[in-house]
Amino acid sequence: MNRKNDPSLRSWVEVPKGSDFPIQNLPFGVFKTPGLTPRLCTAIGDFVADLQVLSEHGFFDDLDIPTLVFAQPYLNDFIALGKAKTSAVRNRLSEILDDDLEDWDASELADYFLHKQSNVQMLLPVKVGDYTDFYSSREHATNVGSMFRSKENALMPNWLHLPVGYHGRASSIVVSGTPVYRPKGQQMPDGAEKPVFGPSRLLDFELEMAFVIGKGTTLGESVSAEEAEDYIFGLALFNDWSARDIQKWEYVPLGPFLGKSFASTISPWVVTMDALEPFRTEGPRQDPAPLPYLQAKGPKSFDIQLQVEILPEQGQGKAVCHSNFKYLYWSMAQQLAHHTVNGCNIRVGDLMASGTISGPTPDSYGSMLELSWRGTKPISMPDGSSRKFLLDGDTVILRGWCEKNGLRIGFGEASGKVLPAKG
Ligand code: MN
Secondary structure: OHHHHHOOOOEOOOOOOOOOOOOOOOEEEEEEEOOOEEEEEEHHHHHHHHHHHHHHHHOOOOOOOOHHHHHOOOOOHHHHOOHHHHHHHHHHHHHHHEOOOOOOOOOHHHHHHHHHHHHEEEEEOOOOOEEEEEEOOHHHHHHHHHHHHHOOOOOOOOOOOOOEEEEOOOOEEOOOOOOOOOEEEEEOOOOOOOOOEOOOOOOOOOOOEEEEOOOOOOOOOOOOOOOOOHHEEEEEEOOOOHHHHHHHHOOOOOOOOOOOOEEEEHHHHOHHHHHHHHHHEOOOOOOOOOOOOOOOOOEEOOOEEEEEEEEOOOOEEEEEEEEHHHHOOOHHHHHHHHHOOOOOOOOOEEEEEEEOOOOHHHOOOOOHHHHOOOOOOOOOOOOOOOHHHHHHHEHHHHHEEEEOOOOEEEEEEEEEEEOOOOO
């Protein structure tokens, strides 16, 4: 076991009970303040730790890392150093923050490098080159297939043989806290003879997680399912906002387009594969067995609890969905092996999202489309109102955390408020 994941480690920085950010997590992100340019950071309790300041004080000197890497507006250059270096930085951060280790004690510098999270602005963590969205939850694909086709033909013939995906839009990926405008577009209402144009009336969230590519490949090269995790830097929460009415009319035959590309919200923290290691678990059994290039030994999934809250403009919020990353049928390793099997190259900072993560029970469905079963089962809210899809003024908050043997690490939030269509 990685000793930096030891549940008994404690930090000299106070970590409130139930915090997403104990010393065993140490995710990476980017922040700025009115007085400080964008720079890399980690999270500890309610604080961010400024890696640039720690670097200037020599804490990473023996790791042979260019200081400028920490003074960037994105994690990309840091990630590109490779896992040997980025893991060494995480280990050093653990030493710096550990209440038992004297060698790297930085507590005297706390005023210089710790900032309350509430006093900083978290930025988009990676400059995303390419974004791919998969469709890897069997429950989600079955639910959607049942709604739009029939229960017998819910899964398309290819679904159990390959991780279905499409190329998404990177330019509209925004960090948590960024408002989302209701998209406008063409829709074909039920029973209508020609399409209408206007703001989407069926705006939805998709509960997803995304992984960040940590190592590139060259054209023609394929990553095996066995090696795939070496190419994954870490994971973040991801809301792949979707306009179901636009999507339904436009998607034949080439798949999702404007119903998806108007916005996707990512959490500001990238939790490393190192930190997730204690929560590794088996995914669902795969029958039929996938082709050899999609096979890898050992557990390739992670036990990550997921939650979606809808917070209306006025009044109380409600957690409408409780799901888990481990429900995904296709693992990240399989997604990446499939993505590169044709020789398509990947680059550091590329983002691959899981697809909506629905579980077996109705309260675990990861979209309003499924939760309200296409609008036929409205969800009641604490203020007496109900939701079939999202209303203007609603804030959607995704949360995720792992819990085991007294250790809890989390992902923070991916939050976004729906604003009325622009202009
Ligand atoms: Mn999606």
